[in-house]
Amino acid sequence: MNKNNMICDLETGVCGVSSEAEMEMIDFIQSKKSIDVYYVTDPICSHCWALEPVLRRFVEQYSHYFHFHTVMGGLLEKWGGGPVDPANGISGPADVAGHWREVGEYSRMPIDGSLMIDNPVQSSYPPSRVFKVIQKNHHDEMAYEYLRRAREALFAFNQNISDPSIMIKIANKLGLDGEAIVKEAEQPIGQELLNEDFSLARSLGVRGFPTIIMINEENKGVKIVGGRPLENYAEGLKQVLNKENLQPKQQPSLSILLDKEKLLFSKEIEVMYDVEKSEIPSFVEKELPSGSFEAKELLGETYLVKK
Numbered sequence: 001m002n003k004n005n006m007i008c009d010l011e012t013g014v015c016g017v018s019s020e021a022e023m024e025m026i027d028f029i030q031s032k033k034s035i036d037v038y039y040v041t042d043p044i045c046s047h048c049w050a051l052e053p054v055l056r057r058f059v060e061q062y063s064h065y066f067h068f069h070t071v072m073g074g075l076l077e078k079w080g081g082g083p084v085d086p087a088n089g090i091s092g093p094a095d096v097a098g099h100w101r102e103v104g105e106y107s108r109m110p111i112d113g114s115l116m117i118d119n120p121v122q123s124s125y126p127p128s129r130v131f132k133v134i135q136k137n138h139h140d141e142m143a144y145e146y147l148r149r150a151r152e153a154l155f156a157f158n159q160n161i162s163d164p165s166i167m168i169k170i171a172n173k174l175g176l177d178g179e180a181i182v183k184e185a186e187q188p189i190g191q192e193l194l195n196e197d198f199s200l201a202r203s204l205g206v207r208g209f210p211t212i213i214m215i216n217e218e219n220k221g222v223k224i225v226g227g228r229p230l231e232n233y234a235e236g237l238k239q240v241l242n243k244e245n246l247q248p249k250q251q252p253s254l255s256i257l258l259d260k261e262k263l264l265f266s267k268e269i270e271v272m273y274d275v276e277k278s279e280i281p282s283f284v285e286k287e288l289p290s291g292s293f294e295a296k297e298l299l300g301e302t303y304l305v306k307k
Contacts, residue, residue: 035066035240038213040201042075043127043147045209046100049155050107051227052148053271055210058233060257060272061248065237066214070144072128072197073209079122093120104155107227108267110299112158119160126162128197129190130171133181136193145174152263156298216240230271254287258306266302 039055041048059068079092090096097113104111115121127150135143149170153159159166164182171178184190204213208225214236215221222236238246251257251272258264266280275283280302284295294305 033065033067034217035237036069036215037066038069038071038200038204038211038215040071040073040204040206040209040211040213041147042073042124042209043131043150043161044121044124044154045073045075046103046111046155047227048210049111049151050103050109051210052109052151053265053268054227054230054233055212056268057230057251057272060251062234062237062246064249065241065246068140070131070140070147071201071204071206072131072194073201073206073211074125074128074194074198075209076121076124079120093117093122096120100155104299108301109155109265110301110303111155112299113155115154115158115160121154121160121162123162125191125194126164126185127167129185129194130167130181132193132197133185133190134171134176137181137184138176142174142176146170148261149173156265156303212236214240216242254284255289255292258288258293258304262306264304269304 090099093116096116100111100113100116103109104113131143131147131150134146150161150167153166153170154161161167161170164186167182167185168178171181204211205223206213210225210227212224212233213221214224220240222239224232224236234246234248238244252260254269254273257272266277269275269280269283270277273283284293284304288304291307293307296303296305
C-alpha cells in the first residue's frame, strides 16, 4: 500500500486509507450462517471417498452460508453370519474388494481394496471412535483431517484403519498423541460419543451413506443421499435458504489448497478448478512453484504430495 495513504486524518477520524467514504452499504451475508449442514458418513464408506472432490469444493465455496457438521453413521459394527449389504452382494469382507475397486475406477478416486481379502477391516467403529475423541479434545477441523488421512490410508494405501497401531500412526502424523487418543477411544466414553452421533443420524432419518442434510432456522430442510454433482448441493442450499442466487467464494489457489490438504488426487484438482484430466500437467506447472510438490501415480491416477 502507498505509504501516503497511511495517515490519521483529524477530520475523518480515520487511521488508514484516507479516501474511504463516510458511509457505505456492505453486504454482511457471509457473517450470518443460518443453515446447518450435516454430513453423515463412515470411515470405510467407499462412496464417501468418491464424494471427496465435490464435497471439498462445496464446502470451500459455500461454507459462508452454513455450519458444517460431520456425523459418524456406523456402517459396520462387525461381520456376522448374514449379508451386510445385500444390494451389492456383500456378505463378508472378501466381497468388499471388488465393489471398492469398481467405485474407485468409476469415481477415479483410487481404491486398492485387496486389504479386505488379506487383512480385512473388522469394524468401522474403532476409527469412528477415534474421530469422536479427537473432535471432543481438539476441534472439528482436526477430526475431519483425521478422517481424511484415515481414508487415504485405507482406500489408496491399503492399510487397516481399525488396527490400533495404524490409528496411532495417523494421529501422530497430525501432531497429536495417538496412543493417548486411541486409548481413550477404547474406553466407554468412546462408544458413548459415537452413540450420540448414531442417535443424531437416526433423528435425521439417515439410512445410507453418504447423506447430506441441510436444515434452516425453520427446521425445514433438504436431504441428498449418495454422491451427487456439485450443482445438486448448491441447488439444495438455494432451497433451504430460499434464495434464487448464491454467491460462491473464489476457490483457493492450488498452492494454498495443497498446503492445507497435503495430498490431492488428480480428480480432486479437476473438480475444484474445472480442469480436464489432460490439462492437469500444464495447470499444475503453472500454479505450483517448482520443487514444492512431488507428483506420484497410484492405480493409474496421478496425485500430488506437498514437500
